[in-house]
Amino acid sequence: MNGSPYILSENNSVTLVMLKVLAALIPGVIAQVWFFGPGILVSLLLCGAFAIGFEAFILLMRGIPLKPFLSDGSVLVTACLLALALPTLAPWWLYLLGVFFAVAVAKHLYGGLGQNPFNPAMVGYAALIISFPLAMTQWAAPLGVAQATPNLWEAFDLVFAGAGSISPDAYTSATALDTWKTQVRLGKDAADILGQPIFGWAGGRGQEIVASMYLVGGLLLVSNRLITWHIPFAFLAGIAATAGLLHLLDPALHASPLFHLFSGGAMLGAFFIATDPVTAASTPRGKLIYAGLAGFLTVIIRTFGGYPDGVAFAVLLMNVAVPFIDAYTQPRVFGHKHGGKRGKA
Amino acid sequence: MSRKLLTFNGGVHPEGHKDVSNATPIRLMPLLPRYLVALRQHIGGPARALVQAGDTVLRGQMIGAAEGYVSTAVHAPTSGRVLAVAPHEVPHPSGLADLCVVIESDGLDQAIEFQPLDWQALNPSALRNRIRDLGLAGLGGAVFPSFIKLNPEGAGIDTLILNGAECEPWITCDDRLMRERAAEILQGVAVMRHMLGAREVLIGIEDNKPEAIAALRAAVANEAEVVAVPTLYPTGGGKQLTYILTGRETPTGGRSTDVGVQVFNVGTAYALYRAVVLGEPMLSRVVTVTGHVATPGNYEVRLGTPVTDLLAAAGGALPGATGELVGGPMMGFDLEDRASPITKAVNCLIVKDRAHFPASPLILPCIRCGACARACPADLQPFEMYWFARAKDFGKSQSYDLFDCIECGCCTYVCPSHIPLVDFFRFAKSEIWERERHKQDADQARARHEFKAFRLEREKREKAGKLAAKVAENKARDAAAALGGAETASDPEAEHKKAILQAALERAKKAKESVTPQNTENLPPAVEKQIAEIEARRAGAEITQPETGNSPS
Known part of the structure; x- marks a missing residue:
């Protein structure tokens, strides 16, 4: 099949669509870094890396060409949205599990790009909040609530060592939504x-x-x-x-x-x-x-x-x-x- | 101009590339030694060949007559000898061969005598027949026989739209024609208006052709309004231009005449001028030759000119050419064979190169982004139709109004996944037509079978009836003879007759029942016996196993 039209709109691809979506997230991420510290960068990085890993592995298993489907950028969008929906400074395995549910279960078990009935990032989020409700309520506290926000190395440390070297409690709190709900109920x-x-x-x-x-x-x-x-x-x-x-x-x-x-x-x-x-x-x-x-x-x-x-x-x-x-x-x-x-x- | 223009939804803005070919005047192609005149250059039935190999013909002589209602004539482009009437490659998306008249030019280019038509005096039906015999067909692309569209009967047409939009990229033949021959186009319009009885004439031209707009505005008095319409593909679509200029929506499955509008291409108006005012049949058309070619431009080409010769006249393809397109890049098709002749349908030849026509990129899955739906001028949801077409669920595709798709190509053009959507729709449509044909064939076969069964039964009944009547007659005669010419038939005699008739009718009834064909007829006795046993067992089983099979556990 190669009938008309013989020309296609220029600078138009799934990759470009996804990159533009990622670019539109940048202001929000900057604000997040400003108010909550660089923890979000750690979770973005982790989720992105895990997502590419899962995506590549599953594409290989399914016998789908890696290059075009990895470079479509869709899995990065899923990963970033999940990272932005999850609390920062959470243990690394939380991100791993979330990405697993988003990419492996919600996306690929349903047939991959374009076939999934459920929003993959939200499936990842839902799976985590049902399984680990406590971890999901400990959010990085903003400046003005906490004394300071962790620097990048402390953030890495918190994510990978958990409560090992630093206590996360100094940097975390419940969200405004959560606070309102619990206190109104009280x-x-x-x-x-x-x-x-x-x-x-x-x-x-x-x-x-x-x-x-x-x-x-x-x-x-x-x-x-x-x-x-x-x-x-x-x-x-x-x-x-x-x-x-x-x-x-x-x-x-x-x-x-x-x-x-x-x-x-x-x-x-x-x-x-x-x-x-x-x-x-x-x-x-x-x-x-x-x-x-x-x-x-x-x-x-x-x-x-x-x-x-x-x-x-x-x-x-x-x-x-x-x-x-x-x-x-x-x-x-x-x-x-x-x-x-x-x-x- | 104060006319309020509407805009259809969707549409795209592909790069025009009009300046490649629209800078130079229309050039006349020199006479060629050989022409291939296709007998089917229009929508509808092919013309019936009036000549055979060895005949000599003159320029303008009818060599193919309209056959059937939707058809039109074809004519010899020059004087010479008919070499053959044989199948030959023609420019058609199918790439199939079609019957062509091969004419060897004698170099004299002698013409028949052209008789201008007194179109204002001629009665409409006669005028239309003349236009049919002059071979007029729409030059905008659909090549519908013009005489049919010029029939106003019962249509109630109040508006005539002249389509000079030329919205496809690269094509400029209408542009040049409007710039150079505006007055002649308007004479053609006068004939159209006269024939249709239209009150208003609107000439729609995309605003990327200011010279054409100026030329027509200069030539027009107050018989028509030249309207500059915003450049947006596919403004030149009949339904789209009608909507833009009049706000009337052509109903689904209908034509613009259903809303009182008739649309003609400017090239057709020009051809009508030559046909009616000069009496000259449709012998040539303006063709844009553009793209990767030495001297791109517009050429006045005799119908039947082989593409090779036209390309040569335009200086030939440049190195790096990757093939030719017939028509525009949005709705045209790949030329299969350069030996194919130019027909009434060919408005443009684009010589492709990699820079302007890159190889199609990898196709990714649909992400339902809806860009296609936003670009669709028919307000369809192409991605829904695509999902179902891909799943071969053509009924569902159809329920999403597949047949309202005009195959303009906007959806494919904007798809970020580079899915060839229109290809899927063409495929789905052809599959549905194919199934429709199969269904019709099956319906016909069933109807025939049923009629045959009915006929056999009727014959048997008639035979039985005749036989019974004859038997009865014989009996009556015998009885009458036995009674020795008794005046009245006795009662028992009449009853006997009745019984015989009854028996005959019974036989006829049995015959009727046995007409239904069964594969259990004419079997050897052993098999018959077996069947009888099985039937008996089955009957027994039905009695002994009441309902258990049907009831849910």
Whole structure:
């Protein structure tokens, strides 16, 4: 088969798409280093290395040419998103296991690139938070909460030696989301809780800036047409609307929409995770439904669930619904009267 | 101009490369010693050859007549002798040979007498027949016989659109034609407008051809509006241009005439001018020769000119050429054989080289990024159709409106995984057509079989009926003879007759039942016995094993 067209758009490849996504993460990573120390660089490096290792090994086992499929960059995106979703300064085997679930289980057991129904990074995250809940709640503390952030060597030391030479407790704390949830359940006053140093002007201290940087990177993706506005908009709107409604009902129990938008994985999820094209809805209306409901579920899980953040489970749950959503939201084809249900043979 | 233009969704901006060939005026090809005139240069049935080997022909003489409704005539491009009427390679995506008339030129180029048509006075039907016999077909690419499109009957056409968009990269034949022969094009438009009864004439030209726009605006009075449309591939698609200029959407499976619009290519308007005003059949067309060739440009080429000669006229391919494309790079096809002749469908020859037409890159899996859907001018979801086509689930592909795909190539063009999507769609469409054909064949075979069975049964019944009637008649005659000419038939006699008839009917009924063919007929007695035993056992089993097989445990 080699019919028309005989020309292809230049500078256009999966690799380039993935590299642009990685580039858009850079502002967020810089902010993270600034506020939480270079620990994130260690986890990015580890996750990246593990991911390439697993990917290469599985490609070899499956008899798939290594070079084009390793260089497509997709596994690096998965690894980086996972690293950014996991706490830094965690023991190295946590990253190894997370990457294993993301790459080997979620991606390759389902057929590899383009075939996976579930977001690989979120599968990795979910597997870890179910298996190792304690390790997953110890996050690097931001400047202003901790006395100092670890330097790069200390970060390596913490990751590889665990509590060997330095105690991680000096550098870690619960996240703002976690703090809010546990203390509200203890019956503490909302104003008192928000007055603690872990809280900033919008979300968690430092984390709100990181989230803002994800927002900036994400908007770059939108303006470069790597993603459309639908999913980030609907995801954030879903979070804001749900959190807003709960906040109106009882502000003492439920944090403000602004807090929900700028803490935890909301921004990263909106622009980088829920938008994973392989696992997200693909039609314009479908994207709005998929992401809107994912945002809604995120707040519901954060508020009423047992886990510190809800983005991963919300996205995974909506991944399940994607084929159904897509089939019912097909856009109107030129010259047709209606869009809607397609796929009936 | 204040006209409000709409834009279709999607589309792409491939690099134009128009300046390679549009800087020089249209050049006339010199007379060649040999022409190969294909009998099928248009959509529809091939023309029926009117000449045979050894005949002498004159330029403009009809050598193939329209056969069937969707067909049109072909003509001798020069005077000379017919060498053969034989299959020959033609420029077609299939690469298959088709019947061609081979004409050896006598060098005199004598023409028949061309008779201009009094188009304003001629009755419409006669005018259309003349246009058919002059071989007019659309020169935009689809080569649909023009006389059919010029039939306004029942269509209610209010708008005539002249398509000068020329949105495919590299091609500039319409551009040059509009620059150089605007007045003639407008004369062709006048004929079209007259025939269609259109109120409004819109000439749509992409704004990357300012000279063509200026030339037509200078030539036009107020009979038409020249509209500059934004450059965006595939603006030149009939449905797309109709939408841009009028806001009317051609319904799926329909034509632009369904929304009161008829679309013609500017080249066709020019050809119509030559046909109607000058009386000259379609003998030549302007062809862009471009790409990796010594003197790229536009050439007025007699239909039947072998590609080799045209390439030679353009100075020949430069070193490093990697083959030729017929048409544009987005929707054209690879030329299989340079001996193929130029037909009415060939608007462009592109000599490829590695720099502009690199080898296709490695294909990666689809990541559902949706770039294809955003580029699709038909608002399809190409990646969905692709997944199903690849899985050979063609029904599903079709349910995603596969047949609304115009194969413009935008999806393949933008795919980051370099998946040849359009190839998959062409494949899926041809598979579906093939299955459709198989189904039709099967339906026909079944219908024939059923009719045969019905006929056999009817014959048997008729025979039995006749026999019974004859027997009855004989009996009656015998009885009448026995009674010695008794006036009235007795009651028992009538009853007997009835019984015989009844028996005959019964036989006929049995015959009807035995018509259904069975492979258990005409078997040796031993086998018959075996079957009977098996049947008996089966009957027994059905009685002794009630329902256990069916009920879920």
